[in-house]
Amino acid sequence: MDIEEQYDKIYRFCYYKVHNRQIAEDLTQETFLRFLKSGYTEQGKGIRYLYTIARNLCVEEGRKQKWKEVPEEDISDGGAFSDDLIEKIYMRQALMKLSEKDRELLILRYVNEESVSAICEVAGISRFALYRRLKCIQKEMKELLEGGSSDGEKVQKSDQAGGR
Amino acid sequence: MAGDAKQRVPKHIVGGISMELKVDRLTKQYKNKIAVDRISFQLEKGVTGLLGANGAGKTTLMRMICGILAPTSGDITYDEIPVSEERYRDILGYLPQDFGYYPEFSGRDFLMYFAALKGLSKRAAKTRTEELLKLVGLSEVAAKKVRTYSGGMKQRLGIAQALINRPEVLILDEPTAGLDPKERVRFRKLMEEIGKNNIVLLSTHIVSDIEHIADKVLLMKSGQVIWQGKWSESDGSLEDFYLKEFGEGGEEMTKDA
Amino acid sequence: MEKRFKNRIRQAADDPDPTAKDAFIRTYRRLGSCREMRSWDILKSQAGYIRKSVWMISLFALLLAVVELHAGSRHMIMMVSAWMPFVSGIAVIETFRSELHSMTELESATKLSIRGILFARIICIGTVHVILILLLTVLMARSSGHGYWMTGAMITIPYLLSSVVSMEAERTAFGRRNVFVCIIISVFTAFLVIMLQGRELYFAEGYREIWYLAAMLLLAAECHEVKKTFRSVQIYGR
Numbered sequence: 001m002d003i004e005e006q007y008d009k010i011y012r013f014c015y016y017k018v019h020n021r022q023i024a025e026d027l028t029q030e031t032f033l034r035f036l037k038s039g040y041t042e043q044g045k046g047i048r049y050l051y052t053i054a055r056n057l058c059v060e061e062g063r064k065q066k067w068k069e070v071p072e073e074d075i076s077d078g079g080a081f082s083d084d085l086i087e088k089i090y091m092r093q094a095l096m097k098l099s100e101k102d103r104e105l106l107i108l109r110y111v112n113e114e115s116v117s118a119i120c121e122v123a124g125i126s127r128f129a130l131y132r133r134l135k136c137i138q139k140e141m142k143e144l145l146e147g148g149s150s151d152g153e154k155v156q157k158s159d160q161a162g163g164r
Numbered sequence: 165m166a167g168d169a170k171q172r173v174p175k176h177i178v179g180g181i182s183m184e185l186k187v188d189r190l191t192k193q194y195k196n197k198i199a200v201d202r203i204s205f206q207l208e209k210g211v212t213g214l215l216g217a218n219g220a221g222k223t224t225l226m227r228m229i230c231g232i233l234a235p236t237s238g239d240i241t242y243d244e245i246p247v248s249e250e251r252y253r254d255i256l257g258y259l260p261q262d263f264g265y266y267p268e269f270s271g272r273d274f275l276m277y278f279a280a281l282k283g284l285s286k287r288a289a290k291t292r293t294e295e296l297l298k299l300v301g302l303s304e305v306a307a308k309k310v311r312t313y314s315g316g317m318k319q320r321l322g323i324a325q326a327l328i329n330r331p332e333v334l335i336l337d338e339p340t341a342g343l344d345p346k347e348r349v350r351f352r353k354l355m356e357e358i359g360k361n362n363i364v365l366l367s368t369h370i371v372s373d374i375e376h377i378a379d380k381v382l383l384m385k386s387g388q389v390i391w392q393g394k395w396s397e398s399d400g401s402l403e404d405f406y407l408k409e410f411g412e413g414g415e416e417m418t419k420d421a
Numbered sequence: 422m423e424k425r426f427k428n429r430i431r432q433a434a435d436d437p438d439p440t441a442k443d444a445f446i447r448t449y450r451r452l453g454s455c456r457e458m459r460s461w462d463i464l465k466s467q468a469g470y471i472r473k474s475v476w477m478i479s480l481f482a483l484l485l486a487v488v489e490l491h492a493g494s495r496h497m498i499m500m501v502s503a504w505m506p507f508v509s510g511i512a513v514i515e516t517f518r519s520e521l522h523s524m525t526e527l528e529s530a531t532k533l534s535i536r537g538i539l540f541a542r543i544i545c546i547g548t549v550h551v552i553l554i555l556l557l558t559v560l561m562a563r564s565s566g567h568g569y570w571m572t573g574a575m576i577t578i579p580y581l582l583s584s585v586v587s588m589e590a591e592r593t594a595f596g597r598r599n600v601f602v603c604i605i606i607s608v609f610t611a612f613l614v615i616m617l618q619g620r621e622l623y624f625a626e627g628y629r630e631i632w633y634l635a636a637m638l639l640l641a642a643e644c645h646e647v648k649k650t651f652r653s654v655q656i657y658g659r
Contacts, residue, residue, distance in 0.1 A: 003449050004288035011437045021435045028437070029445050036452055084432075091433035111431050232529040250532060255447075258530035264523030266470075280466040281531035281538065283458045299439075325527065330443045361444050 003032060006047060009112040010054050016095065016107050017058040027057045047114070051122040055104075094144040102137050109134060182243060183209055185229070185333060185363055190238035192224050199224040201387035202238070211359035213374030214367040215406060216384035222367040223261055225384070226337050229365070230258045242333060254283065257331030259322045261338045265310045271321055272297065272306040275328065282329040296324040299354075315342030323351070327358075334358060336366040340373050352377050371403045463533065467541035471515060475546060478511050479553050486560050498565045499618045501557060502576050503611040506583035508553070510607035512546045513587040514600055516650065521600050525654070535654050543647060554580070571629055574636045581639035583610040588646040592653060 010031055015024040031054040035046070038053075095103055101123075108119045120130055185207040192200040199221045216222050227233035229240055231247035240247045242255075265274055272293060279289030297303045300320040310318065319342045326334060340348050355364055356377045368374060374381065375395075381402065383391040395402050482504050489497035516539060519525045529535040558573040565572045587603040590596040617623060624632070 002285050002288040003446050004284060005291045007442060007446060008291070008437065012431070012434050015434045021437070025437050025441060029441075032445075032449055033452075036449065087429065088433050091429055095430070095433065106430070110427050113427075227526075230530045232526065250534070253530060253534060254532045256530060258527070260526040260530075262523065263527050266518070266522050266524065268472075277470060278527070278531060281528060281533045283532045285462075286466070329532070330447055332447065357440055358443075361440055 006050060007032075009047075010050055012111055013051060013054055013104075013107055014058055016103055017055075017100070018061055019092075019096075023061065027054065027061060030057055048118050048121050051108070055122075091145075094141060097144055098137065098140065102133065102140070105130065105133055106137050106141070183332060183363060185242045185365075186240065187229065188239045188241075190225070190228060190240060191236045192221075192228060192233070193236040198387050200228070200235070203387075203389050205382065205389060205392055207363050207365060207380070209359070209361065209363060210379035211355055211364045211366065211374070211377050212380040212382060213378035214365060214382045214384060215369065215371065215374070216367070217369060220384045221387040222384055223337055226258075226335050226365070226367060227260075230256060230335055232258075252333075254329065255332040257326035257329065257334040259326040259336045259339055261341070263322055267309075267311065269310050270307050271302050271310055271313065271317075274310055274321060275324060278325045279328050284328070292328055296327060299327075300324045301350075316344055316347050319343055320347065323354075332362050334362055334364045336364070338368060339366055340368060340370065348373070371406050375402050458533065463537065463541050464545060467538065468545045471542060471545060472518075475511050475515050476549070478508050479549060482508055482553060483556060483560075486557050490560060490564060493564070496618070498561055498567070498572065498575055499614060501561065502579050503614040505576050505580040506607040506610035506614075507604075508550065509580045509584035510587055510603040512550065513584055513591060514603050515546060516542055517591050517597075517600060519654075520597060529654075536651065539651065539654055550580075567624060571624060571632065574632045575624070578632070578636050578639060579610050579614050581636070581643050583607045585639060585642045585646050586610075588650055592649070 007028065011024055011028040014027045014031075015021065018024050018027065031050060034053050034057075035050055038049070095106075098106065105119065105123060108114045108122065109116075114122075116127060116130060120127055123130070125133070187203060187205050187207075190200055190203045191198065201221075203225065214222055214225070224233065228235050229247065231240075231249075231252060234248075242252055245252045247256075266277075269277065275293040275296060276289055279292055280286075284292060294303070297306045300323060302317060302320060302324070305313070305317065310321065313321065319339070323336070323339060326336065340351060343351060352373070355366065358364055359377070359379065366374065379394065381391070381393065381395045382389050383406070482501060485504055486497065486501050489500055494500070514521075519528055519535060519538065525535055528538055533541075554573065554577055557576055558569060561576075562569045562572040565575075567575065583603075583606050587606050590602045590606060591600070596602045
């Protein structure tokens with residue numbers, strides 16, 4: 001287990017659960033510290049344990065935040081709206097429309113590129129169920145991204161108006 | 165709320181190490197000349213600019229601080245660790261004034277090679293290499309051979325190389341050489357950022373490179389440090405001071421800037 | 422899922438703060454899992470950076486022996502012996518490669534250090550060459566008519582001779598600037614071997630001890646040279 005390799009993966013995993021950079025970062029670091037304390041050094045399986053810790057921390061965080069509406073971060077950064085940024089917002093919106101569970105599977109499989117067996121263990125589902133679910137998610141994402149283009153433009157306009 | 169979250173990671177764990185680079189009565193003597201003459205100073209977190217004309221002994225001093233050149237006498241330690249130890253090299257990043265590359269290397273190969281020498285596992289090296297290529301803006305040309313790079317690109321690659329192991333002590337010898345004005349601005353920003361948590365020592369003969377980012381300035385002349393301290397706007401222009409101290413030699417230097 | 426799409430999702434998340442990440446990863450390393458460099462990993466990674474020509478030239482020596490053996494050539498042992506100086510010459514160039522391409526300073530300041538790199542290179546190349554010499558000896562001893570020991574000496578001596586002289590030459594100021602001096606030395610050594618061709622008398626029973634002694638002396642010189650090379654790079658700088 002090498003932190004250099006896993007840091008961003010755990011960060012992304014957390015980010016798509018808490019939707020806030022600062023919180024995701026803190027949870028990521030907490031995850032690694034807990035991992036270290038656990039003395040879990042078995043080679044190869046470390047990453048699965050890391051995800052489990054991270055998920056628990058995110059759930060805990062979610063309970064704390066229950067009363068407050070989690071604020072979407074100010075992504076405008078004061079800069080001009082670039083195509084990249086629009087793309088980002090657009091993508092995030094699509095991801096938000098997935099269920100929590102599906103989003104987790106999507107991130108684990110296609111962004112962090114974890115092995116199927118690792119995902120099954122982390123998510124606690126069977127291989128068969130995972131394949132079926134992933135197929136559905138792919139289809140759903142495709143629909144969301146292709147069908148939702150007008151939606152995306154609306155967001156961009158209203159955000160811009162708010163920014164001025 | 166962000167504050168709440170921040171407190172969760174115990175700060176004493178993150179920032180508990182003192183970080184102090186001590187140079188004590190350092191001397192390097194060659195057969196017929198003294199390149200570095202009984203220099204003593206201490207560096208803490210922050211960016212330190214080492215200013216001096218060519219031949220003032222900057223490079224010799226930096227090589228000794230990197231532990232790759234043995235001093236004639238004197239000590240250099242970092243948090244009590246002598247610079248000749250592997251433990252020190254593990255947290256060191258160094259960009260020499262001039263460096264080469266194996267002819268078959270692409271930009272990515274170059275960084276992967278140094279990642280291996282710095283003890284990163286292959287998978288960690290891959291992640292870190294891509295991250296750094298992005299940081300210095302070489303992702304697009306990463307697969308191209310280093311020999312096709314411009315001077316500025318090669319210099320940026322050298323800077324990336326120095327950062328691979330996330331060094332606590334970063335020593336850069338004339339890092340802005342070959343960079344165009346736009347690259348210089350980016351470089352200054354990067355150094356300012358890195359200097360927040362680390363010791364950064366960079367040598368230059370161009371005052372404007374460090375004027376606004378250096379927390380501390382060392383002026384070197386014929387093997388000795390003739391002035392050291394914090395330079396703030398209220399002290400006036402560093403360049404004027406520099407010119408006064410160095411006389412004609414100084415004028416020559418600012419011409420480059 | 423396509424790569425482009427994966428990247429789009431990846432980029433949709435804000436990147437973590439680089440300074441905080443830096444500080445945390447360093448602290449983490451310090452707290453526990455510090456990165457130990459395992460010798461085996463070092464050797465493996467360094468072996469990958471040794472130029473193909475070093476391996477090719479060794480392989481060619483083996484091929485040469487097999488082909489000549491098959492053809493039943495009388496010149497077999499001479500051909501292989503004359504090739505051996507090139508095997509060692511190229512290897513010496515490889516060990517001086519850092520200097521040749523101005524990488525010494527950069528490599529010195531890494532955790533492994535220039536000494537570690539040189540050590541890894543010499544171990545990798547040395548192991549392969551020892552195996553090569555053993556294989557060649559076993560292959561050719563029967564048909565060479567000189568017996569195992571003499572055959573071994575006949576291929577080892579030119580190898581060591583060019584290697585020792587090359588290393589000595591590489592350390593001079595001239596050799597450092599003109600690394601291909603090694604090739605000239607190899608050519609010269611090969612020439613010597615060819616000169617001895619056909620003079621079977623020199624290899625007769627009575628003279629064997631002299632050859633064995635020469636081989637032992639050269640081996641001692643080789644060890645000395647390797648040690649000297651190490652010392653010369655221990656601390657960089659003139």
